[in-house]
Amino acid sequence: MANGIDPSASMAALFGARVRRLRKAAGLTQAELGVLAHVVSTRITQIERASGAKPTLELARALDAALGAEDLLVELWPYVYREAFPDWSRRFMEYSERAVAIREYAAHVVPGLLQTEDYARAVLRVGRTLGGQEQLEERVSLRLGRQERLTTHDRPELWVVLDEAVLRRPIGGQVVMREQLARLLATAPESHITVQVLPFDQGEHDVMGGSLTLLTMPDGSEIAYTEGAHYGQLIEDPDEVRRFALTYDRLRAAALPPLMSLDMIRSVMEDNHRGAKVPSRSERRRLAQEQLQQSGRRQLRGGGRRVPGRRPRP
Structure with missing residues (x-):
């Protein structure tokens, strides 16, 4: 136990314990490490005691370099960062990273795995928990980092159903939205990605109030996750998950076929381009x-x- 702090209490405590151990091994005081990491010594004290604000990714990198930690602190940082989210949100992110198949219905915005950088920044900028520009850029970086899994050898199958409202809402402005729609069109050659659009004329359905994600895990089990503007719910009970899976299959059946969906995305993109000249x-x-x-x-x-x-x- 370092300095009275139990490293097993939280990821922030583990991070702080590692910083303290590395600092002492390097023969540095907190003030000296602060100078090397370009922060005040009290910030180092907060990190080692797991108090105050959690370290930013930039600070984790600076500490890593100053202490010669060989990316240990940078690798720990995402787990510290996730502690800022509710338990159900952290667990969903962990499940998502291991899922072999992801099926998602998006009611309001393009799913994070398919967002462009500017679109992601526009979406994340309106978060109620956002603490400033630095935190915004960290969240954008993490979101883009998660997209890299779609390019690995063990990439998951991704099937996305977009409500038509997702295409029509110009998040970030016309230019950003046009680039985002082009990103969706670019998925056409990707055999592991399928995009469908649920048009307005399909009327009401069971998930109008939010979004739905179904994850298939390596052992074949499934997990459901529903999300609204300021809440989320992780569903692991098999019977409930089956009901959500049936709901998703109905949405997928009501949506336009993939090729027609791409045509609709292209049409909206062209309309937006013309709309820029209004x-x-x-x-x-x-x-x-x-x-x-x-x-x-x-x-x-x-x-x-x-x-x-x-x-x-x-």
Whole structure:
């Protein structure tokens, strides 16, 4: 037990114990290590005691370099970071990293595994738990890092059903959204990735309030995870998971086939591109005023009688 802190109490405590042991082995004081890592000595004290704010990824890298830890602290950091999330969220992330198949219905945003960097940054920027720009960049980096698993030899099968609303909501603006839609189209040649779109005209369904993910583990067991704006629920009971799996199969059956889905994504992307050329609000206001003035002149020419003008094209 280092300095009265039990390393088994939490990942933050284990991280702090490792920093303290490495610092002492290097013959450094907390103040000296702080200078090398570009932080005040009290920050080193907080880390070693697992108190205060959790270390950032940048600080973990600086400590690793200063102590010659050969990436030990950097490798520990993601587990420390996850402790900022509720237990069910951490467990879901752990299951996801081992899953051999991932089936996901997304109601509001593109799933993290398929997000572009700018889209991810726009999504994560609105998080209620966000502590600042540095934390935002760390979360973006972690999200992009998890995407690397889709390129490994043991990559999971990924099947995604997107609500049409996901395509229509211009998260991050038109340019960011266009790049994100292009990223979805780029999955077409990937045999292990399937994307479908659930169009609006399919009406109501069982998962309208949030998103649903089903994970298939290496032993064949399945886990379900439902998520709303500010909550999540991990479901491991086999009977409940089967019910969610049936719900997902219904969504998949109601969605457009993969090729038609890609056509719809392409169509929305092209519409967004054209939409970028739509006149601004001030320009539309000016055009409307001109039309009203022209209408008034037509009425005057008619001797005060209302002269029906040609209806302006929308």
